[in-house]
Amino acid sequence: MFGLFKSDPAKKLRKQYSAKLEEAMQAQRNGDIRSYSMLTEEAQALWAQLEPLERAKQ
Template identity: 50%
Template sequence: MFSIFKANPVKKLNKQLDLKLEQAMHAQRNGDIKAYAQLSLEADLIEKQIQHLQISR
């Protein structure tokens, strides 16, 4: 009944994904390959969480 008041977890994860991808881009541009690899891995994990949530709906 009050589902309109529930937070959308996919929306929150999409914001986190965008932030991680932007951070990875800046790390790559600065030549910090280790940080780029770590941030890319974290972005990939967030993307998998988003896919899992979308499938379970």
């Protein structure tokens, strides 16, 4: 019953991950390869945190 009000940490991480990938794509389109690589690295770090949570769900 009280689980209804708990936030899902995987959902929050997935949203951050998607936002980082979107930012990276925009940086790449603008020709800013340095920012693209930094944002992609940050997205990979978020994925490393997200992946175990996704596996635990299944």
